[in-house]
Amino acid sequence: MNFDPRFSGRKFASVGTRPIRPDGIDKVTGRARYGADFNMAGQLVGRILRSPHAHAVIKKIDTSKAEKLAGVKAVITAKDLPDLTDGDAAMYDILDNSMARKKALYDGHAVAAVAAIDARIARQALKLIEVDYEVLPHVTDVDEAAHHHAPLINDQVFTEGLEEKPAKPSNITKRTQFGHGDVHKGFAEADFVIERSFKTEQTHQGYIEPHACVASVNADGTADLWVCTQGHFVYRQHCAQLLGLEASKLRVTSSEIGGGFGGKTHVWAEPVALALSRKAGRPVKLVMTRDEVFRASGPTSATSIDVKIGARKDGTITAAEATLRYSCGPYAGSWAEIGAMTAFACYKLENVKTVGYEVLVNRPKTAAYRAPSAPMAAFAVESVVDELAKELGMDAVEFRIKNAAQEGTRSSYGPVYGPIGIGPTLEAVKNHPHMKAPLKANQGRGMACGFWFNFGGQTCTDLNIGMDGSVSLAVGTVDVGGSRASLSLVAAEELGIDYSHVKAIVADTSSLGYNDMTDGSRGTFSSSMATISAARNAIKILRERAAQMWDIPVEDVVWEKGHAIAKGEKHGNLSPLSLKEIAAASGKTGGPIAGHSELVADGAGVSFATHICDVEVDPETGSTRVIRYTVVQDAGKAVHPTYVEGQYQGGAAQGIGWALNEEYIYGKDGRLQNAGFLDYRIPVCSDLPMIDTQILEIPNPNHPYGVRGVGETSIVPPLAAIANAVSNAVGVRMTHIPMSPPRILAALDAEREG
Amino acid sequence: MAGVAVSTTINGDAVEYLCQPDETLLEVLRDRLGLTGAKEGCGTGDCGACSVIVDGRLVCSCLVLGAEAEGRKVETIEGMAHGDQLHPLQQKFLEHAALQCGICTPGFLIAAKDLLAKNPSPTEEEIRFGLAGNLCRCTGYDKIVRAVQDAANVMKGA
Numbered sequence: 001m002n003f004d005p006r007f008s009g010r011k012f013a014s015v016g017t018r019p020i021r022p023d024g025i026d027k028v029t030g031r032a033r034y035g036a037d038f039n040m041a042g043q044l045v046g047r048i049l050r051s052p053h054a055h056a057v058i059k060k061i062d063t064s065k066a067e068k069l070a071g072v073k074a075v076i077t078a079k080d081l082p083d084l085t086d087g088d089a090a091m092y093d094i095l096d097n098s099m100a101r102k103k104a105l106y107d108g109h110a111v112a113a114v115a116a117i118d119a120r121i122a123r124q125a126l127k128l129i130e131v132d133y134e135v136l137p138h139v140t141d142v143d144e145a146a147h148h149h150a151p152l153i154n155d156q157v158f159t160e161g162l163e164e165k166p167a168k169p170s171n172i173t174k175r176t177q178f179g180h181g182d183v184h185k186g187f188a189e190a191d192f193v194i195e196r197s198f199k200t201e202q203t204h205q206g207y208i209e210p211h212a213c214v215a216s217v218n219a220d221g222t223a224d225l226w227v228c229t230q231g232h233f234v235y236r237q238h239c240a241q242l243l244g245l246e247a248s249k250l251r252v253t254s255s256e257i258g259g260g261f262g263g264k265t266h267v268w269a270e271p272v273a274l275a276l277s278r279k280a281g282r283p284v285k286l287v288m289t290r291d292e293v294f295r296a297s298g299p300t301s302a303t304s305i306d307v308k309i310g311a312r313k314d315g316t317i318t319a320a321e322a323t324l325r326y327s328c329g330p331y332a333g334s335w336a337e338i339g340a341m342t343a344f345a346c347y348k349l350e351n352v353k354t355v356g357y358e359v360l361v362n363r364p365k366t367a368a369y370r371a372p373s374a375p376m377a378a379f380a381v382e383s384v385v386d387e388l389a390k391e392l393g394m395d396a397v398e399f400r401i402k403n404a405a406q407e408g409t410r411s412s413y414g415p416v417y418g419p420i421g422i423g424p425t426l427e428a429v430k431n432h433p434h435m436k437a438p439l440k441a442n443q444g445r446g447m448a449c450g451f452w453f454n455f456g457g458q459t460c461t462d463l464n465i466g467m468d469g470s471v472s473l474a475v476g477t478v479d480v481g482g483s484r485a486s487l488s489l490v491a492a493e494e495l496g497i498d499y500s501h502v503k504a505i506v507a508d509t510s511s512l513g514y515n516d517m518t519d520g521s522r523g524t525f526s527s528s529m530a531t532i533s534a535a536r537n538a539i540k541i542l543r544e545r546a547a548q549m550w551d552i553p554v555e556d557v558v559w560e561k562g563h564a565i566a567k568g569e570k571h572g573n574l575s576p577l578s579l580k581e582i583a584a585a586s587g588k589t590g591g592p593i594a595g596h597s598e599l600v601a602d603g604a605g606v607s608f609a610t611h612i613c614d615v616e617v618d619p620e621t622g623s624t625r626v627i628r629y630t631v632v633q634d635a636g637k638a639v640h641p642t643y644v645e646g647q648y649q650g651g652a653a654q655g656i657g658w659a660l661n662e663e664y665i666y667g668k669d670g671r672l673q674n675a676g677f678l679d680y681r682i683p684v685c686s687d688l689p690m691i692d693t694q695i696l697e698i699p700n701p702n703h704p705y706g707v708r709g710v711g712e713t714s715i716v717p718p719l720a721a722i723a724n725a726v727s728n729a730v731g732v733r734m735t736h737i738p739m740s741p742p743r744i745l746a747a748l749d750a751e752r753e754g
Numbered sequence: 755m756a757g758v759a760v761s762t763t764i765n766g767d768a769v770e771y772l773c774q775p776d777e778t779l780l781e782v783l784r785d786r787l788g789l790t791g792a793k794e795g796c797g798t799g800d801c802g803a804c805s806v807i808v809d810g811r812l813v814c815s816c817l818v819l820g821a822e823a824e825g826r827k828v829e830t831i832e833g834m835a836h837g838d839q840l841h842p843l844q845q846k847f848l849e850h851a852a853l854q855c856g857i858c859t860p861g862f863l864i865a866a867k868d869l870l871a872k873n874p875s876p877t878e879e880e881i882r883f884g885l886a887g888n889l890c891r892c893t894g895y896d897k898i899v900r901a902v903q904d905a906a907n908v909m910k911g912a
Contacts, residue, residue: 020848027856028844030791030831034857037790119781120774206891208795208803209857258793258857259891290796481854481892642851646893650854653894677800677889685895686879686886 003533003599007699007706013561014492015705018642019499021485023256032256035212035228036287043214044073044115046276046286047122048269049129050296051104051111054138054362054670055151058104058131061112065128071121074280075129077112081275084244093331095242097365098271104133105153105330106362107671108295110269115276115284138362138670142302142327143199145171145361153330153360171360173332178340178413179353186319186351190310194388198380200719200737201663202302202327205369206654206682209258210293215273216283222249223274228257230264230478231517236509242271243278253508254478261654262368263298265517294675299664300369301326301335302361305380307343315394317403319351320344320412324377328358329365338373341413342716343381345451346422346608348405352412362670368519370651371452371712375658375719379737382448382720387733396447396724397430400610404449417606421634421698422449425610428694434612434630442619443627444729447612450716454709455520456601459527460513463491463534465542465593469580471495473534474507475527476515481650481711482643483523489639490528490705494535496562497579513598521709524639525700526601532704538595545589546577603702604709609633611652611717615725619748622741624660624726630692636700636708648714649691655718657683661738762823764789765833773820780804782820783830791831791860795889802888805861805868806830812868814887831860834867843867843905852901854892862888866902874910878903 026032051058063075078101085091095101100109112129116122137151144150150171158166161175187193213227223245229235232254240247257264273286288297304325311317322343326336336356343354389399404422411417429435429447439445462474473491477483484504492499516522539559546564547554552571557564563576586593614628631648638644661681665673674680699706723734726744732751736743757772764787773782780797783789783806792815795801799814806815807829808822834841843866846852853859862885869876869884876884881902882895890898 018851021851023856024848024853025840027853027859028840028847028863029835030789030860032856033790034793036784036794120776207855207857208801208889208891209793209855210795256857257855258795259855261891287794290798290801482851642897643854646851646854646897649894649896650892654891676798677796678798682889682891683894684886684889685899686882688882688895690878690899691894691896 003536005529005603005702005704007701007703012493014489014499015637015639016641017489018640019485021482022488022503023479023484034209034256034258038214038226038255039285040214040216040283043283043285044117044280045119045122046113046115046273046284047126048110048272049112049126050292051100051109052107052671053104053133053135054107054140055136056104056133057136058100058102058111059134060132062130063112066114066125069121069125069128071117072114072125073117073282074115074276075112075125076275076279080279081242081271084241091241094238094267097331098268106364108292108364110272110296113272113276115280140361140363140666140670142325142359142361143304146325146357146359153362157360172357173328173360174358176337176340176356177354180410181351183319183321183351183353187310189312189318191313192388192391193308193310194384194391195308196384196735198305198383198735200303200376200379202299202363203658203662204294204298204680205261205263207259207261207263210288210290211269211297212287213270213273214283214285215270215277217274217278221245225250225252225270225274226255227252227270228255228264230257230260230480230519233476233509233514234517235267235270238267239271239274243274251508251510254506257478257480260480261370262372262519265519266367268297290677291675294680295672296364298367298369299364301328301366301373303376305376307380307384309384309388311388311392313392315392315399315402317347317349320347320349322354322381324354325357325359326373327361327363327366329363330360331365333358333366335366335373339377342374342451343377344412346405346449347403348409349412354412370654370715374450374452374716375655378448378450378716379719379723383723383733386724397426400449401426418701419698420606420608421696422608424696424698425608425632425634428632428696429610429612432612432630434628437628439614442729443614443616444725445612445614446721446724446728447610448717448720448724449608449610450713452521452607452713452716454525454604454607455522456526456604457516457522458514459530459601460515460598461527461530461534462512463531463538463595465538465583467583467586469501469583471497471502473502473504473531474512475504476507476512477523477527478518479506480518480523481646482640483527486524486639486643487527487531490531491535494532495539495579496560520604521711522601522604525604525703525707525709528639528705528707529601529703530597530599533597533599534595537597538593541593542579542582545582545586545593548589549577549585550574605636605700605702607634607708607710607713609713609717611721613721613725615722615729617726617729617744622744624739624744626656626689626722628689631714632694632696633710633713634696634698634708635710636703637697637706638695639707641695644695644710645693647710648693651714652691652718653683653688655715656688656722659719659722659737659739661740663738758821760821760824762826762828764828765830775821777820778816779818779820779823780815783815789830789832793857793860802865803858803861805864805888807864807868812865831864834863841867842908843902846901846905846908850897850901850904852893852897858888858890862890862898870906870909874906876906
């Protein structure tokens with residue numbers, strides 16, 4: 001299986017076209033089955049009781065009244081999920097987050113659960129569970145939590161990453177540092193230095209489908225879990241470990257997924273549903289309400305970031321430094337670390353230093369959200385870059401072009417870049433008509449750059465050729481936005497057949513080997529690599545079968561455009577054999593024809609984007625409207641360009657919501673005050689303009705077709721691009737996201753009062 | 755609690771069911787009748803994923819009681835295509851890739867059908883405000899608006 005993943009320039013027949021997705025018709029007719037659309041015989045309804053307190057010791061839980069209610073089949077608490085994590089701290093946190101063990105750590109933390117014959121009885125049963133709480137002081141703000149006087153969330157936390165272990169516990173779990181050179185020397189060489197502090201508020205991924213699953217545990221130790229997830233194989237591992245099941249006996253099927261954006265990479269209610277099913281001896285369906293989704297799943301970090309950048313008069317950046325504090329919820333995370341890695345990744349810097357601090361707060365456990373941690377860091381850095389360009393009297397785009405990273409640049413987080421797209425996206429923006437469009441009063445234009453690593457990971461696919469010559473492709477990455485279409489295109493391309501003869505499915509955990517989580521923009525990148533590998537393995541067999549049918553050496557058979565061709569004059573009388581003809585004869589030539597692939601998709605190409613945004617700010621109300629938006633991003637190779645555009649547009653829209661409006665609002669009591677789509681308002685159709693896209697294709701040398709991940713980078717620049725646009729419109733530097741009307745008015749007032 | 759007997763018409767078919775007085779039409783459609791095309795995204799009328807048309811009026815079925823369907827005509831996503839023949843909106847949503855995850859799609863299609871029934875030639879702004887009751891988190895709405903514009907043109911020509 002000597003698979004060569006290197007890029008080879010080839011002319012594409014299928015890749016780059018825009019066919020209708022194979023799962024589309026089920027989705028426009030209502031037939032597609034999502035998490036909550038599946039039912040089993042004898043199924044019960046599961047519901048979770050959640051803490052109303054931000055921080056409280058759970059002294060006692062009395063479930064006896066609930067258990068006696070007619071129709072209740074099981075009531076569980078943490079006692080029904082014994083600790084099987086064997087010292088694995090990360091797994092213990094997942095367990096504790098699924099069901100609080102000693103303390104409730106945030107408003108919405110699960111403390112007990114019931115399974116009953118219907119939803120009404122389940123709700124009644126929750127009210128009969130008596131929990132005796134000892135309420136503790138809480139902290140929800142990232143800066144307050146980092147203060148040494150803050151209430152301690154976990155007294156076993158001693159900051160990691162310091163030269164010496166601190167004497168006292170704190171809410172800072174870890175310090176990380178990246179960079180190279182000497183920033184002190186660099187700042188000394190600068191003619192201009194800008195230093196500013198920024199804050200961003202916590203947002204939710206906002207997938208429209210709440211978390212939902214159906215769990216069925218049998219008395220013989222086998223179990224099934226139907227669930228909306230971005231990674232059913234990882235869910236299987238986590239759930240099996242937490243429940244004490246053998247992984248192979250827990251079959252996890254990923255339903256159609258109604259949005260994830262990183263938020264469905266973490267188990268929450270699934271271990272609870274399995275524990276309820278185990279106790280009740282019946283299948284249990286557990287669907288979160290929207291209120292629960294906001295209070296207990298997601299969200300991203302709230303942040304507090306200081307940035308300092310210095311440059312010479314000629315526009316060369318001499319030093320860049322950032323300190324980043326990211327909230328993690330009540331459990332350790334690596335969110336500031338990622339922010340610290342990405343902060344200056346767009347630039348070629350001789351002297352750079354970033355320091356990240358992970359901060360515990362009494363909020364839900366932070367989850368990945370599309371290029372997690374990068375948008376906030378980009379907001380802070382790109383704001384200062386813009387301000388510095390102004391100070392230097394340079395055009396914002398030219399200043400960035402002058403300092404942009406290139407092939408061979410040592411990145412601020414360590415590795416040396418291969419061919420990258422930051423320069424080309426900036427050049428494209430410079431020449432884009434959007435940059436020359438006139439602006440009216442109260443309007444402003446901003447632009448900003450963004451970076452994301454992308455990920456590859458463990459990947460496995462099966463490609464089976466039917467006797468009629470049609471192809472079944474089973475993949476293990478979840479289709480979050482059209483990947484079955486793009487992977488079918490790749491299979492068709494490699495085999496040389498028409499797209500319409502390929503049918504891709506997402507296989508369950510018992511039907512295919514392990515696949516990593518569908519995250520890091522890896523779905524199409526990694527599964528296309530595995531699909532190419534599987535197709536090449538199938539082609540090898542197809543050639544052997546053709547050789548057998550012709551009775552010639554296999555070395556004389558090549559594969560071209562869906563046909564086996566006998567090469568050489570001596571075989572001039574042999575007509576090409578189509579894939580269909582070889583498949584039809586397969587029963588007599590050795591049996592079914594298939595190609596498999598198991599690989600680690602290394603070499604995910606890093607991704608860059610530059611966005612342009614025009615806004616209009618109403619100076620009376622502080623209300624901001626995005627009036628024009630353009631995304632320029634490197635895709636490596638756009639397999640299905642329409643869905644690539646969709647990723648660009650969707651990321652931009654999420655970024656617009658984050659920049660202007662979305663935020664978790666906590667009361668003094670530590671309770672979330674806007675746990676619903678009415679008060680946590682994501683952008684609606686009438687809030688947005690058309691979102692223009694430009695796809696650049698700078699091939700990734702580590703993928704046969706040059707593919708890079710495209711899903712995440714599009715959310716990295718918007719916060720900064722919009723902040724720059726608003727700042728240009730109102731003449732005041734905006735430093736706090738979201739730039740909601742009250743914040744803009746306050747900034748204008750502060751400026752007037754000077 | 756005693757159930758309420760309801761006789762109604764769903765997608766042209768006479769349907770009878772028993773439901774609890776506090777049960778929503780969305781719960782009835784999904785849990786009693788197996789019509790899971792309408793989705794619950796919020797349960798508070800804020801996301802539009804459960805949109806259905808009742809007697810010609812676009813509603814969030816999570817805000818309508820099952821008992822209120824008595825004697826009415828309910829249209830859901832399951833009745834939008836005529837047999838194998840997709841509605842032009844369904845076809846244009848596919849052609850324009852106006853869906854990514856697809857969870858909001860049934861609600862958007864029902865809302866767009868209602869919009870075009872009332873305004874066959876909407877401007878972009880009218881489409882944007884007409885569909886402002888439906889949340890999509892994947893697409894940024896660009897391709898949805900274009901699909902509706904295209905479908906409107908096809909339907910006018912038909």
